[in-house]
Amino acid sequence: MATGWQDIHDEALRRIQSRDWLPGALIPNEAALAREFGCARATVNRALQSLANAGWLERRRRAGTRVTLSPQRRAQLAIPLIRQEIESKGQIFSHIIISRQNATMPSPQRAALGLQDAPNAQHVQTLYLADARAYAFEDRWINLAAVPDFVAAPLDRISPNEWLVQNAPFAHGTLDYSAAPAGTAAPHLNCQPDTPLMILERRTFGLDAPVTHVRLSYAPNFHLHLKI
């Protein structure tokens, strides 16, 4: 009998998906499964933890393990590093800096980053290209108090996005996808101001301080694709 934890994982998943184990129902405990599969309890534990982690099972001490009632499946969304997004499609990535200047950060961005005062900031507008065709337009504010070196970043050679990924350690952030008219991004993306575009707003925070606020307007027909 093949009794790697993966095999137990797969068999348990099969029982869940085939409704052998019904949603909400208790499944046999670890000791029983270990007996059934002829392996140690730790091996069963590993398999079930993995399934719980993926959202198929809910486990509580003493109460046992049950199949998740509404299997609110989770999709993993890889955070778009635009270069990879483009190159993974076999296209050539490039970028153009539209504008770059120091300025005080405007209120909306300050609020989004939770900044009380108006720190020195740099405002960069970038156009990302896939095979020389407009892919996305980026409007970015960088908090220079968090990454002072950014003023010296050679943005002609490396995109703001990549420079920050490589040089600014970061802990967490938020993403916000929405739909909106192209507006001022229209001329850069070769569309009409009222063309619906997918918008990504991203806030990034370092270990201590807010780092950057980005509004990314994707070219028309962009799709955010996920598998579950």
Add this chain to the structure above:
Amino acid sequence: MATGWQDIHDEALRRIQSRDWLPGALIPNEAALAREFGCARATVNRALQSLANAGWLERRRRAGTRVTLSPQRRAQLAIPLIRQEIESKGQIFSHIIISRQNATMPSPQRAALGLQDAPNAQHVQTLYLADARAYAFEDRWINLAAVPDFVAAPLDRISPNEWLVQNAPFAHGTLDYSAAPAGTAAPHLNCQPDTPLMILERRTFGLDAPVTHVRLSYAPNFHLHLKI
């Protein structure tokens, strides 16, 4: 010394985020870390596996463990069970069936589900409401060959989405978010036909056969919010 695997996980993550361990660099091997933390290798293994799983580390046999070069962070997106989406905001969920009829599935949906022939299908249009305000408009095709019982589903009491979640075991599917004009969904969502909306297209497959194709048009100002 507190040496649960979580503690080791946290300390390792701290070293990554603080650039104590630089991107791309090798980190000490499990035996060395076990010595440092005064615990068994298995405990270190658990911590590092967890970090690798989350995308912070890359591990290869014999080659050791290194910090991911471009920490392509992953966000976990909970698949929208609309009821939960609405109720989690403290609003009251309800739905209205706009239309429901048997028909042969049209080509675009057939193609999306990879169906060769045109099986019997049911077409359901549903409006989802949050506190009696339009939240999303759903246009759904169900492959009756996969879930024949659907014809008897009491959709006045339970939404198509929920009925399928509860009654159709499913294995996998795809999600596609995009931006598009409201079009024919406009009157249901109280907006203009050219208002930009967030569109979710979902394909769901059972263990054997394709189950359903859904096009969901969210009301204006919908945001898909993720944390990383």
Add this chain to the structure above:
DNA sequence: GACTCAATTATGTCTATACATAAACGTAAT
């Protein structure tokens, strides 16, 4: 019936040990 508290139990985790396996390394043969 309502409440308290101890016994029970399923999962959570750690340990020491062992062996499996992939991949890098070094050496020897071509």
Add this chain to the structure above:
DNA sequence: ATTACGTTTATGTATAGACATAATTGAGTC
């Protein structure tokens, strides 16, 4: 050089045993 092959090494995984911890159960009490 290049190739082939055995050695070394770091991770992957299994095991038995032990104790920790949360939570339900149930017995005893008011």
